[in-house]
Amino acid sequence: MSEKQTSVFNLSRRSILGGIAxxxxxxxxxxxxxxxxxxxxxxxxxxxIPGTDERIPIIGMGSWITFxxxxxxxxxxxxxxxxxxxxxxxxxxxxxxxxxxxxEEVIGYxxxxxKNRQTLFSAxxxxxxxxxxxxxxxxxxxxxxxxxxxxxxxxxxxxxxETHLETLKAWKENGRVRHxxxxxxxxRRHGDLEExxxxxxxxxxxxxxxxxDREAEKRLLPLAADKGIAVIIxxxxxxxxxxxxxxxxxxxxxxxxIACANWAQFFLKFVVSHPAVTCAIxxxxxxxxxxxxxxxxxGPLPDAKTRQRMIEYVEKL
Amino acid sequence: MIPFSPEVFFALFEEYxxxxxxxxxxxxxxxxxxxxxxxxxxVSGNRFIGAILAIFWLGNGIAYHWLYFMPINxxxxxxxxxxxxxxxxxxxxxxxxxxxxxRFHRDIAGAAGVTLMIFAMVIYPLLGMASGHNWPQxxxxxxxxxxMVIFTFGVxxxxxxxxxxxxxxxxxxxxxxxxxxxxxxxxPEDVSLPLAGVVAVFVLVRKNRRAS
Ligand SMILES: NC(=O)c1ccc[n+]([C@@H]2O[C@H](COP(=O)([O-])OP(=O)(O)OC[C@H]3O[C@@H](n4cnc5c(N)ncnc54)[C@H](OP(=O)(O)O)[C@@H]3O)[C@@H](O)[C@H]2O)c1
Numbered sequence: 001m002s003e004k005q006t007s008v009f010n011l012s013r014r015s016i017l018g019g020i021a022x023x024x025x026x027x028x029x030x031x032x033x034x035x036x037x038x039x040x041x042x043x044x045x046x047x048x049i050p051g052t053d054e055r056i057p058i059i060g061m062g063s064w065i066t067f068x069x070x071x072x073x074x075x076x077x078x079x080x081x082x083x084x085x086x087x088x089x090x091x092x093x094x095x096x097x098x099x100x101x102x103x104e105e106v107i108g109y110x111x112x113x114x115k116n117r118q119t120l121f122s123a124x125x126x127x128x129x130x131x132x133x134x135x136x137x138x139x140x141x142x143x144x145x146x147x148x149x150x151x152x153x154x155x156x157x158x159x160x161x162e163t164h165l166e167t168l169k170a171w172k173e174n175g176r177v178r179h180x181x182x183x184x185x186x187x188r189r190h191g192d193l194e195e196x197x198x199x200x201x202x203x204x205x206x207x208x209x210x211x212x213d214r215e216a217e218k219r220l221l222p223l224a225a226d227k228g229i230a231v232i233i234x235x236x237x238x239x240x241x242x243x244x245x246x247x248x249x250x251x252x253x254x255x256x257x258i259a260c261a262n263w264a265q266f267f268l269k270f271v272v273s274h275p276a277v278t279c280a281i282x283x284x285x286x287x288x289x290x291x292x293x294x295x296x297x298x299g300p301l302p303d304a305k306t307r308q309r310m311i312e313y314v315e316k317l
Numbered sequence: 318m319i320p321f322s323p324e325v326f327f328a329l330f331e332e333y334x335x336x337x338x339x340x341x342x343x344x345x346x347x348x349x350x351x352x353x354x355x356x357x358x359x360v361s362g363n364r365f366i367g368a369i370l371a372i373f374w375l376g377n378g379i380a381y382h383w384l385y386f387m388p389i390n391x392x393x394x395x396x397x398x399x400x401x402x403x404x405x406x407x408x409x410x411x412x413x414x415x416x417x418x419x420r421f422h423r424d425i426a427g428a429a430g431v432t433l434m435i436f437a438m439v440i441y442p443l444l445g446m447a448s449g450h451n452w453p454q455x456x457x458x459x460x461x462x463x464x465m466v467i468f469t470f471g472v473x474x475x476x477x478x479x480x481x482x483x484x485x486x487x488x489x490x491x492x493x494x495x496x497x498x499x500x501x502x503x504x505p506e507d508v509s510l511p512l513a514g515v516v517a518v519f520v521l522v523r524k525n526r527r528a529s
Contacts, residue, residue, distance in 0.1 A: 068321045070389045072328040101320045101389040285322065
């Protein structure tokens with residue numbers, strides 16, 4: 001993506017990093033830094049990729065299930081509208097994986113029909129064993145997306161990570177990929193991920209964090225802030241079950257103060273207002289849901305006190 | 318961990334059904350022939366039944382799993398291999414060894430076997446229609462795994478003097494896999510699969526205990 005076009009923070013890189021680091025420390029201590037969302041009118045909220053001048057919109061898009069529509073022309077065209085809405089509303093990071101069936105191919109199909117995709121920050125994963133299979137898979141992914149190279153290549157669920165990390169370090173050095181990262185969505189792998197984060201030069205990590213599953217607040221988020229690693233949050237809606245569970249309940253009276261018109265926005269704002277989070281990647285197959293999710297880019301985000309209130313409200317229901 | 322939605326699942330069925338048409342009719346004719354033959358057992362009839370079952374499994378493994386479902390399901394290659402292995406097991410057990418007869422007896426195993434066969438051909442599609450899964454989005458007999466596996470349970474229960482264990486292992490595994498998929502994808506008619514599996518195992522144990 002072209003850098004800085006969505007810049008909203010009038011802060012130096014050092015002050016952002018410092019802010020995130022101290023916010024991370026505060027998070028670890030059970031406190032939260034105040035919201036750092038300072039949007040200019042109409043420009044989407046972005047966060048910096050630590051250690052770079054590059055910024056990405058705080059809401060990205062996942063593609064597990066939602067973009068795995070196979071060869072169905074009708075469904076492909078419907079998904080193209082979803083992705084079009086994503087870019088129209090200032091979206092950037094699109095996440096996929098070879099594990100997601102036809103998703104990569106469908107994303108490639110949709111991207112081919114979208115003009116205003118300059119903000120695309122392409123992120124996929126390597127999900128196989130061995131160096132040769134990994135290399136082959138990453139090349140195949142680029143072909144499916146119709147790209148020369150990815151902005152971010154992640155090692156999916158830490159699978160054969162030692163092997164792939166060596167390949168990816170070399171690829172990054174040669175300019176074949178811009179950033180490298182690692183993902184998980186299992187709480188039981190947090191310890192392993194933490195070890196890798198502590199010992200390896202990762203640009204990004206991806207894990208689960210949402211209002212009902214805040215395990216990551218304890219170690220992963222503070223560690224990422226401390227190490228200057230960008231954080232992508234998967235399953236912000238707990239695969240949709242959060243919304244299903246809460247939609248019969250009313251939003252709190254004060255939801256309007258943080259511009260939440262529905263539960264999806266409420267849950268997303270909770271996730272992306274954590275100071276160590278770079279971006280959340282909700283997945284959707286629907287244009288109306290995409291609109292709801294992308295509206296979060298307009299802000300405002302809750303501050304630490306409001307975040308606590310959000311937790312208490314949800315826990316009471 | 319099902320990587321597709323019900324909407325995509327049934328859209329793919331539509332594509333599959335239209336692409337293989339009129340294989341569904343052929344499958345029904347073969348199914349009816351098998352049903353008729355268990356009431357008139359003969360050596361060549363036994364081999365025919367074994368061959369039909371093997372062809373059903375081979376066809377589902379290659380056409381359904383490998384050619385159609387692989388693009389949307391990372392587990393499809395594994396399922397394809399399992400189905401082809403089952404086809405080979407059936408071929409080996411009923412054609413190469415060929416020491417078992419498929420025969421309807423007026424007993425529990427006979428009743429359960431024929432009921433499951435008819436269920437697969439008639440009741441299962443009706444349940445599907447009641448859940449809104451109409452042609453061409455329906456899982457059709459013989460060419461889609463669920464009704465084909467229920468049919469297989471029915472036929473195997475009619476094996477005489479004993480129900481062979483090895484050929485029933487993969488169908489039972491599939492019944493469990495499909496049962497969980499039915500739950501996650503909300504396909505009510507597929508709940509019948511694990512139920513058919515339980516009936517099959519129960520009747521198998523009972524029949525084999527009596528035979529020994
Ligand atoms: N290990 C890994 O690398 C890993 C693991 C898990 C996930 N991920 C990534 O993270 C992404 C997000 O996780 P996820 O897809 O599992 O779960 P999620 O984003 O928490 O939830 C997706 C579900 O939420 C629903 N939804 C989205 N927006 C909505 C709205 N505004 N209102 C109501 N419902 C809404 C969607 O249904 P509709 O389609 O009806 O909108 C979908 O069923 C994945 O797609 C994937 O890219 C990576």
